[in-house]
Amino acid sequence: MKKWGNPARNLKHSATQRFSSQSFEAVGTVIESADPSFEPGQIVIAHGMGLGVDRDGGLACFVRADASWLVPLPSGLSPLEAATIGVAGFSAALAVDRLESMGVEPGFGPIAVTGATGGVGCQAVGMLARLGYEVVAVTSKPDSRGFFKTLGASEVIAPPGPSDRMLDKGMWAGAVDTVGSDVLAWLLRSARPEAIIASIGNAGGNRLPTSVIPFILRGITLTGINGNSPPTLRRRIWERLGTDLKMRRIASLARVIEPDEIDDVMVQMVAGRTQGRAVVAFCGA
Structure with a gap:
């Protein structure tokens, strides 16, 4: 997935980091897919389903993920906006x-x-x-x-x-x-x-x-409220996030950081000294 998140069977991406050594979510570009539902070049969102908890998360340039984890990027959102929204x-x-x-x-x-x-x-x-x-x-x-x-x-x-x-x-x-x-x-x-x-x-x-x-x-x-929603609900909610639930100036909540800044930002988060969202950019995204 590309620089703003974490998606499908091999993606180049970036990720929103929250209180974990692995990101819980990612937004990126599909590089290859064994599932016909997703095509190379498509931008997708991945979160939940054990991502970053039971399985490696989004802190990498490439992520391999099950197709069932993924949601196509809604037309009303940019990759940075989707990564800012995150899980x-x-x-x-x-x-x-x-x-x-x-x-x-x-x-x-x-x-x-x-x-x-x-x-x-x-x-x-x-x-x-x-x-x-x-x-x-x-x-x-x-x-x-x-x-x-x-x-x-x-x-x-x-x-x-x-x-x-x-x-x-x-x-x-x-x-x-x-x-x-x-x-x-x-x-x-x-x-x-x-x-x-x-x-x-x-x-x-x-x-x-x-x-x-x-x-x-x-x-x-x-x-x-349980964020591990079934695919139909997950897609409906993401469509709303690109339309009537899209916050004004959503990207203004994001602080885009590089991987070498993660440790310092995490210390600030745990100490309660942050607000908004930190988005980690990978591989020149």
Whole structure:
């Protein structure tokens, strides 16, 4: 695959790097293919399906991948835009699509997005804002207000600390949570009746210190998002990412780096000193 990602049976490419020694995704050009669904010269996207976890990921000039992993680059996206979106933006789009399918519409009330400076969070903010939702970005980074205003957030707030309360004042018609633990518990107890909360990450921990009270007294729905989607859903979501879910100025979220910068950028990510996306360019892409 070529410089912006990780695709199909031998590709020259580049990749978006997230918290791993291997990239979870890649965008690139097919060099050769044993599957007639993909032709040399075609630009494709690869992510999930064990890529970068059970199998080598995108930190290489060439990647061999199963055809079932791949999605053709949508006509509405450039390779750099697709690599910037990556599995984080795909997961954010899944969450937005889920909220829509469960009946959450613009005008129903604020939608909270937690962990909002991360790859999933910032893209969820931008997608929801583009669709006309009132978006509240929840972040512990107080210097990021200007960043979120450019993405379309109507408000930026800090998450509260842990609490033993079972219910708070209802504020959210829906939410996209990337943090888990105490932050997800707070969203549940502060959601409005019949709200939908999409859980997509565990940056704050795996445990969920909550009770049944938000579910049985307010009818809250907690729905999980899994980025390893079947091919039909995967292609539909990527088509949306090139059309109605395409963030304005998506490429502006990307910092394009060279392979020898990866270690330093990863240290900054783990320390919480980054926002947006880092895209690794390989082989002169």
